[in-house]
Amino acid sequence: MSSFMQQVINGLSLGSIYALIALGYTMVYGIIKLINFAHGEIFMIGAFVGYATIQFLNVGLIPALLVAMTASALLGVIIERVAYRPLRKSSRITALITAIGVSYLIQNGMIQWVGPNVRSFPQVLTNTRYDLGFFSISRIQLIIFGTSIILMIALQLIVHQTKMGKAMRAVSMDPEAAQLMGINVNHVISFTFMLGSALAGAGGVLVGLFYNTINPTMGFLPGLKAFIAAVLGGIGIIPGAMLGGILIGLTETMVVAYGNSLLRDAVVFVILILILLVRPSGILGKTTKEKV
Amino acid sequence: MSILSVEKLTKQFGGLTAVSDINLSIQKNELVGLIGPNGAGKTTFFNLLTGVYKPTKGKISLNVGKEPISLIDKRTDQIASLGIARTFQNIRLFKQLTVMDNVLIGMHQKNNVGTIRSILRVPSFFKMEDKLKKEALELLAIFNLEDSADVLAENLSYGQQRRLEIVRALATEPSLLFLDEPAAGMNPQESVELTKLIRKIQQEFDLTVILIEHDMSVVMNVCERIYVLEYGRLLAEGTPEAIRSNPDVLRAYLGEEE
Numbered sequence: 001m002s003s004f005m006q007q008v009i010n011g012l013s014l015g016s017i018y019a020l021i022a023l024g025y026t027m028v029y030g031i032i033k034l035i036n037f038a039h040g041e042i043f044m045i046g047a048f049v050g051y052a053t054i055q056f057l058n059v060g061l062i063p064a065l066l067v068a069m070t071a072s073a074l075l076g077v078i079i080e081r082v083a084y085r086p087l088r089k090s091s092r093i094t095a096l097i098t099a100i101g102v103s104y105l106i107q108n109g110m111i112q113w114v115g116p117n118v119r120s121f122p123q124v125l126t127n128t129r130y131d132l133g134f135f136s137i138s139r140i141q142l143i144i145f146g147t148s149i150i151l152m153i154a155l156q157l158i159v160h161q162t163k164m165g166k167a168m169r170a171v172s173m174d175p176e177a178a179q180l181m182g183i184n185v186n187h188v189i190s191f192t193f194m195l196g197s198a199l200a201g202a203g204g205v206l207v208g209l210f211y212n213t214i215n216p217t218m219g220f221l222p223g224l225k226a227f228i229a230a231v232l233g234g235i236g237i238i239p240g241a242m243l244g245g246i247l248i249g250l251t252e253t254m255v256v257a258y259g260n261s262l263l264r265d266a267v268v269f270v271i272l273i274l275i276l277l278v279r280p281s282g283i284l285g286k287t288t289k290e291k292v
Numbered sequence: 293m294s295i296l297s298v299e300k301l302t303k304q305f306g307g308l309t310a311v312s313d314i315n316l317s318i319q320k321n322e323l324v325g326l327i328g329p330n331g332a333g334k335t336t337f338f339n340l341l342t343g344v345y346k347p348t349k350g351k352i353s354l355n356v357g358k359e360p361i362s363l364i365d366k367r368t369d370q371i372a373s374l375g376i377a378r379t380f381q382n383i384r385l386f387k388q389l390t391v392m393d394n395v396l397i398g399m400h401q402k403n404n405v406g407t408i409r410s411i412l413r414v415p416s417f418f419k420m421e422d423k424l425k426k427e428a429l430e431l432l433a434i435f436n437l438e439d440s441a442d443v444l445a446e447n448l449s450y451g452q453q454r455r456l457e458i459v460r461a462l463a464t465e466p467s468l469l470f471l472d473e474p475a476a477g478m479n480p481q482e483s484v485e486l487t488k489l490i491r492k493i494q495q496e497f498d499l500t501v502i503l504i505e506h507d508m509s510v511v512m513n514v515c516e517r518i519y520v521l522e523y524g525r526l527l528a529e530g531t532p533e534a535i536r537s538n539p540d541v542l543r544a545y546l547g548e549e550e
Contacts, residue, residue: 154411161417162410163403170386170397177384179368180342180377182401182464 005135007257008250013141013210015249016148020203021226022233022241023155024076024196030172030236031192033092037099038079039200040223041106044216046072046201047121047208048114054122061124061209065147068205069198076197077190085186103223110216118215121208144206151199152242159238164191172236221265225252228272234282243283294355295320295500296341296468301350303333303340303524310336312524314350318468323494323501325515325532327508329544333524334504335381338470342378343368356467373401377466379457381473381504387446391437391456394445395428398463431459434496435489451482455489462493468500469493475507483507487514512536520544 021043028036050068053059083102087095125143129136159165170178171188179185207222208214229248233240248268255267275282294317303311311333318324326334339345341352343366353360356375363371377398386394396403405420432438435455440448445456454474461469471490475483487510494501505511511518512532520528520535522544528535535541 157411158407161413162407163400163405164407166393166397167400169389169393173386173388174384176344176368177380177386178397179344180372181398181460182369182372183397184367184369 002134003257007253009135009137009141010257011250011253012246013144013249014253015246016144017203017206017210017245018222018226018229018249019242019245020148020151020199020206021222022229022245023152023238024200025227025230026233026235026238026241027168027192027196029230030238031168031189032084032088032095034084034095034099035227035235036079036084036193036196037096037223037227038083038102038106039196040219040221040226041103041110042072042076042079042197042219043200043204043207043223043226044110044214044219045075045106046204047214047218048110048204048216049201050205050208051119051121051214054124061143061205064124065202065205068201070201072201072204073194073198076193076200080190080193085189103219107216107219114216116216118213121212121214123212124209140209144210147202147206151202155195155199155238158195164188168192225265225268228268232271232275232282234285237282237284240282240284293320294318296355297351297353297360298341299351301337301340301352302348303336303345304348310524311340311347314521314524314526316519316526316529318500318502320500321494321498323490323514323516324503325511325518326502326504326521327506327511327518327535328521328527331523332521334521335472336524337521338378338472338502338504341371341470342376343371354468372464375465375467376470377461377464377468378470379454379461379472379474381476383450383453383457385445385453385456385460387444389445390442391432391445391448392425392428392441394456394460395431395463396424398460399424399428401464428463431462434493435459450477454478454486458489458493462497466499468502471501471503471505473504473506475505475510478507480509483510486510490514 021039024039025036028034046068049071050064053064053067079102083098084095087098125139127138127140129138159168167178167183167188170181170183171185175185225248226245229244230241232247233244251271252264252268255264297317299315301311301314302309314337326337328334336345340347343363347364352363354363354374354376361374386397403420403424405417410417429438429441432441435458437452437456437459440452445453448456458474475486478486490501491514493499503511503515515532518530518532518535519526520541527544528538528541530538
């Protein structure tokens with residue numbers, strides 16, 4: 001029992017990181033119907049910026065998180081402006097291929113620039129474990145929960161309470177009608193990339209802290225898994241991305257703990273195939289019937 | 293003084309000329325009808341005026357402030373902020389949002405409380421929220437929709453959705469309102485009520501209204517002046533009486549006499 005509870009805690013902390021990344025996928029998809037495959041790379045850049053901030057500026061975790069989020073947000077906005085906006089009116093497949101291209105560009109650019117080797121993430125805090133009887137929880141895990149929860153609440157407030165959030169929802173439903181309400185669609189799209197990328201950047205720093213290592217290809221697999229999380233929850237739906245992230249994190253941890261750790265990635269992809277076969281709109285998605 | 297003037301406006305899609313060489317001028321507080329057979333270019337014309345399409349040739353200028361402003365190089369959202377609002381032929385509400393949110397989005401320009409202040413929920417955020425909600429309810433009340441404020445737009449009846457589109461357009465505080473077939477799909481009773489409503493809001497909000505409509509009873513009852521389009525060209529212009537007896541218009545609608 002206690003070991004099961006322990007795995008739940010581990011799964012939740014991995015899951016909340018997936019959820020942070022998945023939110024960016026889902027928001028961008030919601031607003032311009034693009035799977036931004038460069039999103040995993042934004043997450044990686046976030047980890048590297050966090051690493052550099054701590055390593056060279058000797059600051060603590062919170063300033064590093066803020067710097068990483070800002071840098072990632074900026075990168076997201078630039079990618080949209082340079083690579084996706086000129087293709088806004090072309091077919092979706094064009095933008096999708098561009099996104100894959102941007103992903104490889106950033107990944108290989110980083111390999112070229114900082115080298116392909118694995119670096120150890122500076123440990124800014126002593127990782128004490130708190131024993132709570134049934135299970136123990138580490139300080140890093142607490143920080144992951146805390147950060148994720150705060151960021152998700154902030155996101156909910158932005159989307160549901162602010163004028164920008166209303167504009168985001170309006171643009172996602174009907175960009176043309178939104179424009180006629182005086183909403184500048186380009187600003188709203190940039191803002192969406194900014195939010196999603198900032199969350200991915202935070203995720204990057206947390207992963208660096210959690211696994212101790214970072215490298216230029218670290219964005220690929222978590223990026224794909226977060227994408228699967230977004231599809232599982234229902235792509236375009238913000239609570240869906242949170243739910244999907246947690247479920248993928250739990251599943252992966254349980255597979256490692258009670259099954260075969262070599263299957264951890266395979267199981268996640270099987271989930272993708274199953275959800276696409278059985279319920280393509282995701283757990284929280286509405287099944288839309290084709291009208292004839 | 294004309295509030296909107298259009299000169300030699302032309303729009304070509306490839307080889308097809310959807311709108312050709314149109315000149316017109318609308319006076320302040322007029323209620324003008326725009327009619328024509330299907331495919332005459334009426335909706336394209338609205339799309340040009342609201343910046344959804346860029347014209348191939350021609351000038352559009354809006355005169356609501358001190359001096360006329362050219363709308364040719366303006367984005368749709370800029371044109372909306374200058375005071376042009378429209379409704380759509382096929383209803384385009386934000387279906388999964390509440391009636392209230394639809395109206396509040398229309399008030400986007402008026403809300404000057406930024407994102408940071410809204411998240412921190414400072415007093416000015418609540419003050420603005422209350423003020424806008426109150427205004428939204430007043431608007432909804434004019435159209436008998438105030439009881440449905442918390443209903444999702446997609447759950448409204450067809451007639452209510454059409455009315456909500458007008459409320460949402462009014463929420464942007466336009467000086468010029470384009471209505472694209474507001475009576476489409478309405479029964480005669482609803483059409484009559486709509487006619488009254490259009491008159492009422494035109495006076496109450498000091499509006500200039502341009503109306504595309506197929507329902508001749510609505511057009512003839514409510515419009516002071518009518519423009520007729522055919523094949524993208526301006527076929528005739530005049531009072532309802534003059535249009536009714538214009539031989540060109542009769543030919544366009546009823547076909548050539550043998």
